[in-house]
Amino acid sequence: MTEAHAFHAIGLVFFFVAVVVVVVIIIIIIIIIIIVVVIIKNVINILFNLFIFLTFLIFLIIFIVVAMSSTTEAAYFATTPPPAQLEWLTSRARTFISHHAASGRRVALVTSGGTTVPLERQTVRFIDNFSAGTRGATSAERLLTAGYAVIFLHRQFSLQPYARHFSHDASGGTGLLDLLETTTDNDDDDDDDDDEKEEEKKKKKKKKKEEKQREVVVRVKKAEAKNVARVLKHYRAACHDNLLLPLAFVTVGDYLHSLRAVASLMRPLGPRALLYLAAAVSDFFVPPERMAEHKLQSGGEAVTDDDDDDNNNNNSSSPHPREQQQQQKGRRLVVDLDPVPKFLKSLVDGWAPEGLIVSYKLETDPRMLIAKARASLRRYQHHLVIGNLLATRKWEVVFVQPEPSPVRWLRLPAAAAAAAAAAAAAATAAKEVGDEEMPLPLEKLPPGEPDAEIEALIIPAVAELHDAHIAAFKKP
Structure with a gap:
């Protein structure tokens, strides 16, 4: 074999190896792409499913809040008595x-x-x-x-x-009574003749005066x-x-x-x-269920239903136990309020x-x-x-x-x-x-x-x- 043939054979070997390497790299790249695509697809599916789940969760929370609000509203109106009128x-x-x-x-x-x-x-x-x-x-x-x-x-x-x-x-504004005043007609309309007897004049004047006193004008x-x-x-x-x-x-x-x-x-x-x-x-x-029936006591002793024979009646409207305890605390009153x-x-x-x-x-x-x-x-x-x-x-x-x-x-x-x-x-x-x-x-x-x-x-x-x-x- 000549030296030229030897170099040619070596070149073919290197070419073949290079082709194999390129093919392997391409295959690896394809595999990586496939893996990435699969991963991305899975991630997208996971994200999509997560989005669906979160959306469902949000709507569920909104529904629960609305339902609770409606229930709270209904419960309030059901338990709080309306005004008589x-x-x-x-x-x-x-x-x-x-x-x-x-x-x-x-x-x-x-x-x-x-x-x-x-x-x-x-x-x-x-x-x-x-x-x-x-x-x-x-x-x-x-x-x-x-x-x-x-x-x-x-x-x-x-x-x-x-x-x-x-x-x-x-600020001391004007009240209704401050706007009013009383008055009487003080004009003397006596037109008696000069020849009337003095005594008759006095009687008429007295009568007119009494009438004027009764006719007070408010203005x-x-x-x-x-x-x-x-x-x-x-x-x-x-x-x-x-x-x-x-x-x-x-x-x-x-x-x-x-x-x-x-x-x-x-x-x-x-x-x-x-x-x-x-x-x-x-x-x-x-x-209402925690409201005392009668006036909350301010003294040291409390009046409860314990001595009442009707206390055993299931329909009794006795104060809630917590209200009774509050009354028994004497002059200190703790009021338990709901929003x-x-x-x-x-x-x-x-x-x-x-x-x-x-x-x-x-x-x-x-x-x-x-x-x-x-x-x-x-x-x-x-x-x-x-x-x-x-x-x-x-x-x-x-x-x-x-x-x-x-x-x-x-x-x-x-x-x-x-x-x-x-x-x-x-x-x-x-x-x-x-x-x-x-x-x-x-x-x-x-x-x-x-x-x-x-x-x-x-x-x-x-x-x-x-x-x-x-x-x-x-x-x-």
Whole structure:
């Protein structure tokens, strides 16, 4: 074999080895690709199955939450007795709503005042919520002026539309009796002839004097007459046109039963319904099964049913053992309260799903106001939260709508000027204070009481939102 043949043979061997190596590499790559594809396919299947599982789990959780909410709602209404006048209240509301639905008028349900939480079935003691009903009564007046028919669901004996102008307040406002004065006619109409006997004249004068003393006239003081006449005119117009329906509640149970009944009746109004929830509703209550029948005792000794022969009766309404123990603690009373179920979601989803729903949020901490309002909107999915602070509620409120709508402060002129000054000072100091989400600093609060009502700004703004709400329903 020659040297050339040897090199040729070696070249063939190397070529063959190279081909084999390439083929092996290709096979390995193909195998790797197949494995990767299989793995990816399995991963995709796993991810898809995981997605299906998580979706199912989410829907299951939502279903359970909704079911629990419905169960809680049903349980609350089943165990909490309705107000005695609920049937009468419902009948009046049905007639009122039907009348205005036929005419195409907008109807507002305004809730006002605070609810109570009874501690006994035969109630002597109760927990009350802070509210005189000023916001609700004033708003009801403004809504009537704006052309609404108003159902005024209020705390019994709280402030009323129009009548509120003649009620004493904490600042020493004018009460009804302060507006009145008594008078008699002092003009002497004696036209007796000169030749009458003196004795007869005296008798006639005495008789006239006695008659005048009996005919005392009560009238409005001249300085107040114009204002009283103005309020009376608006009140009579509302009554004459059947535009105002006052309905009362006392306890949180009364309120919720009444709210559900009236709101459900407003459903046929569709978007023309406005639910303006300004009542201060209790967050906690004593369930009826844990409520004492009689007054909780404040002395060291407790009166229980142990000595009562009827105690063996299975139908006895004796206090819950825990209540008896609480009574036996003497002057120290520990009250066990349950949270009141949140019904705003039921209002949005079922009771009046097409109406414009406005709620109030009262806070004392400025840092929490906007966040709490937004949390409420996310949770209940309604249309507007009007936030206000206890210290500045007469000067300013904030409108918080679902995002991305910005917050909107409404301020009386003096408060607006103070807020603008505070914002300018903060900007000058390069501090992140004074932006649109900051309430009026307490130290900048104008002195005294405002000379105007913040509701004069609130109600036109709410009516404007209601216009847009109705227009949205009319779009094809």
